[in-house]
Amino acid sequence: MRHRLAWLLLLAVPVAHADELVIYRCTDAAGALTVQNMPCPKGSRQQVKRMPALATVPMTSAPATPPQPAASAPADATPVPAAAAPGTPPAPASGNARLPPPNLFHCTTRDGGGYLTEDSEPASRCVPLQTTGLDGNPQGGAGQACEVVRDACARVPDEGLCEAWKKRRDEAEVAWRFTRTETSEKNQAEFDRVQRILAESTCGG
Structure with a gap:
């Protein structure tokens, strides 16, 4: 029973911890190239490339930082208008202010x-x-x-x-x-x- 439990533990090892990664480059009769992780089909020219497998580490998501409340101005605060450039005419008190018509x-x-x-x-x-x-006749002008x-x-x-x-x-x-x-x-x-x-x-x- 102890040997059987050890065998089951070995089967539970993730694939990410394998020793190497095998890649098959397959070229068919028409010259089309296919890269895959299994042996090439019959009739294809096969090239095998082995490389060390990289162990994957799951990424942990950082805890979300709660948004900071925006600083609000006091209820009785009065907004200060920006200073106008010298020589700039004063803006009307309201955006709907009307001006007299042009001169006629x-x-x-x-x-x-x-x-x-x-x-x-x-x-x-x-x-x-x-x-x-010359004779004063208006018809003769x-x-x-x-x-x-x-x-x-x-x-x-x-x-x-x-x-x-x-x-x-x-x-x-x-x-x-x-x-x-x-x-x-x-x-x-x-x-x-x-x-x-x-x-x-x-x-x-």
Whole structure:
């Protein structure tokens, strides 16, 4: 009985403690190479390589370190804002703070008409003049002439800016919806721009 128990203990020795490791390199008739841990099949050229076996040691997992609680600020602590760089304008008190719309100018033409523009000095324009012949006959004028004029423009007061921008938006919408096809895309872009200015300013609030 004692010899039988010793034989069973020998069989229980792990494979990892074997003296050597045998590797078979097999090359078949077509020249394909196979590496395996058992003898090659018949008809294959076999090369045997023996090397010392490495005993494997099971790795023990390190005990998990419980996460440290993050240090929390006292309930009555007041956050200190970062110092702004010199010359930097102060940030608005809230991310939703709105600014007034840009300036608009109301211009009056020579014939008494008026329009709104964002330019304080609109471009000059040439007003056609009537020409006459040498005999004073207006039908006999052979040439053309015009007079360069500038419209008189004044800044819209702050209290009237929102109404002026809304009027500018309505005019841009009419120009977009009731215009020729070749300029429709450009007029729509202008309407969208004016609409966005209104929505993002104090007028849209």
